Amino acid sequence: MSNAYNRPDQLSPELRRRVLDTARRLGYPGPDPVARSLRTRKAGAVGLLLTENLSYAFRDPAAIGFLEGLALACEDAGTGLLLVPANPEREDVASVHRAGVDGFVVYSVPDDDPHLAAVLERPVPTVVCDQPDLGTVDRVGIDDRGAMYELAKHLIDLGHRRIGVVCMRLARDRNDGFVTPDRQHAAHFHVQRNRLSGLAEAFSEAGVDWSQVPVAERFDHNTASGASGAAQVLDRDPQITALICTSDVLALGAMNEAARRGLRVPHDITVTGFDGIRAGEEAGLTTVRQPVLEKGRAAGKLLLDTNERSRPRSVNLATELIIGKTSGPPRGGAEERWFGP
Amino acid sequence: MSNAYNRPDQLSPELRRRVLDTARRLGYPGPDPVARSLRTRKAGAVGLLLTENLSYAFRDPAAIGFLEGLALACEDAGTGLLLVPANPEREDVASVHRAGVDGFVVYSVPDDDPHLAAVLERPVPTVVCDQPDLGTVDRVGIDDRGAMYELAKHLIDLGHRRIGVVCMRLARDRNDGFVTPDRQHAAHFHVQRNRLSGLAEAFSEAGVDWSQVPVAERFDHNTASGASGAAQVLDRDPQITALICTSDVLALGAMNEAARRGLRVPHDITVTGFDGIRAGEEAGLTTVRQPVLEKGRAAGKLLLDTNERSRPRSVNLATELIIGKTSGPPRGGAEERWFGP
C-alpha cells in the first residue's frame, strides 16, 4: 500500500488505482506527512530565519527580492519554505527548535541574535546571508565594505569632503540618533558595520576626520526614517554637500527631506543609496546595485545542494556602482575654488 | 528529561540546567521536532498555497500585503508559515501531500487547480481566500462584484458609455487577447470573474451592450501587460473614453500607454484600477481600495482560531471606492452635448 502512494512504478497501474480507490473509500486521507518525515528523515522544507520584524521585511524591497530568489530555488527543488517566527522583542527561541526542516537560511539578523545561536545548534545544514562568515556554515553575501568604498571614492572624486550619513539600525536596541565611533565598531549588523567601515576608510584616506562626520542611525527602515535621519544630520551641519544613506529606502526618504527644505538634488546636495531597488532606479538614485534575487537563489542552491559539503563555502556576489542623477559636484566646490583666496 | 525541555516549570531550575548541560555535553541536539510533531499531532506550522508563479506573487503588491498579514497572524500565534511549492505548470501535487502542517491557507488560485483539490482532501482545517465560497471550508474575501459595480457607477455618472477593459488571466491557459463572453462566464479565477460581472451588470443597466465592450486579457500581471492590454483595446476602438483595469498594476501600465499615445488622463481618457496599492495612490489612481493586509491577517486568525469551528465561516472585508484624479467626464461628453443636433 505504501508502494501505491510512493512508487507508482513498482506495481501495475490497475492495481494501484484499485488500492487508492479503496483507501479513499475507507476514508484514508493519504500518508501522514509528519510520520513519513520521521521515518525518512526528510522534512521536505527549509527554514528561513528573518529576525527583523516581519512587517519591515515585507516592506523592504531588498528583503522581498531575497525571499523571491530563495522561494524560486525551493520551488525548483520541490521543497517547502518555512518562515520561522522570530520576534526580535521576545527571546523565544522555541520556534527554532520546533521547526521541522532539513536546513536553515538565516538572513540579515544581528550576529548576537539568540535565534541565530539556536539555529547553529540544530544538527542541520545552514547558510547565513548578509552575515559575517562564521567559518562553520555556508555563507552568501556581497562585499559591502568594498562596494561602499567605491561609492565613497566616486563622491570624493566629485569633490565632496563635508558629508553626513544615515544608516539603518546597528544593534538590537533602538537608537534613533547619532552614532558614536564605538557603536559603529561594535555594530551587530554585519552589513551596516561593513558599509560604514568602507565609508570611513575612503574618507579617512581623503583626509576627512571620520570621527567628525555626523552619522544618524534609525531603527525603523522606511522612507520616514530616511527623512528624519537626513533632517537630523542637516540640522547638525547645514554645510554638508553629500548625504550618504546605507540603503535606497533611506535615501528616498532623504530626498524627500531635501525637497522639503528646498534643496535641489544634486545641485545643492548629493544623495546616495545602496541596494539598487526599483523605486531608487526610477528616482535616478546614485547607488550600489546588488543582486538581491540572486542572493536568495544562491542561498537556496547552497543549502539544497547535497553535493560534497566538504568545507563550508563562502560566496560573494558581484555588485555594481550606479551613477545616477542624484550625485554631482558639491555646490561651491571645485569650480568656485578659482575664486578662493 | 522530556520535561527539562518542554516543561521548565515542572522541575527545579537547577536540575533543569544540569540535565540540559549533560545532554549538550553528550552531543544531544535537543528533541527532534518531527518526532515531536508526530507524537503531539501538531506541526506548529500552517501551509500557504499560492499557485501563481512565485515570481508574480512576490512582485504583486497586493499578494505581498496579504502575505505580510498572514505572516503577522502566524507570528502572533508562534506558528510557522510554510510556503508550499505549487508550480502551476506541472500538476505535481506531491508537495501538498508532503507538507507537515496543521492547516492550509489557499490564496487566489483558479478554482479548478489540482493543488487546491489536493488541499481539500487533506484532513486539516483550510481557509480559502479570494476564492468562491465552497461551503465546506472557511473563506475570507471581499465583495469584488459589488465593489466593481460601484466603481462602474461612478464612471457611468461621469457620462462614460464607450469603454474598454483590461483584466488579469481568467484561466490556467494563456490567452493574451480579447475575451469572449463565454470565457468571461467560465473564468476560473473567482476575483476576475466577479469584477467583470460587476462591470457587466452596471454598464448593462446603463444601456451599454456589454457584448460589444472590448475586454483584453493578460496572463502576466505587471505594468507591461497593462500597457499592451490598453494598446490592444485602444487599437480596436480609439473612441473609448474610459479604460477600466481589474488591478492597479494593470492600470499603471495602461497610464503609461496612454501617455505614450499622447492621451492626457483624465482629460482625454479615464483610467481606473483595483486594489489600492501604494504606487497607485501616488499616481492618484481612481480605484477600489481593499484591505490586503487585513485579509491575510483574517485568514490566519480564522485558521488558527481553535474555537468552535461549528460551521464554515465566511468573512467579507469592506472596500472603499477611491476617486482619484485619473477619472473625469468623457471628452466631448456632457458639456459638449449642448451643441448636438
Next chain:
DNA sequence: CTGAAAGCGCTAACAC
C-alpha cells in the same frame, strides 16, 4: 506481488 515486523524519536501516562 503480498504480509509481517522493526523501529524512526518523541511524549504522555502511569507507577514508583
Next chain:
DNA sequence: GTGTTAGCGCTTTCAG
C-alpha cells in the same frame, strides 16, 4: 521528582 512503557503512522526490509 524519577523510570518505564506504549504507541503516534510511516517506510523499509525480508520472507513468502
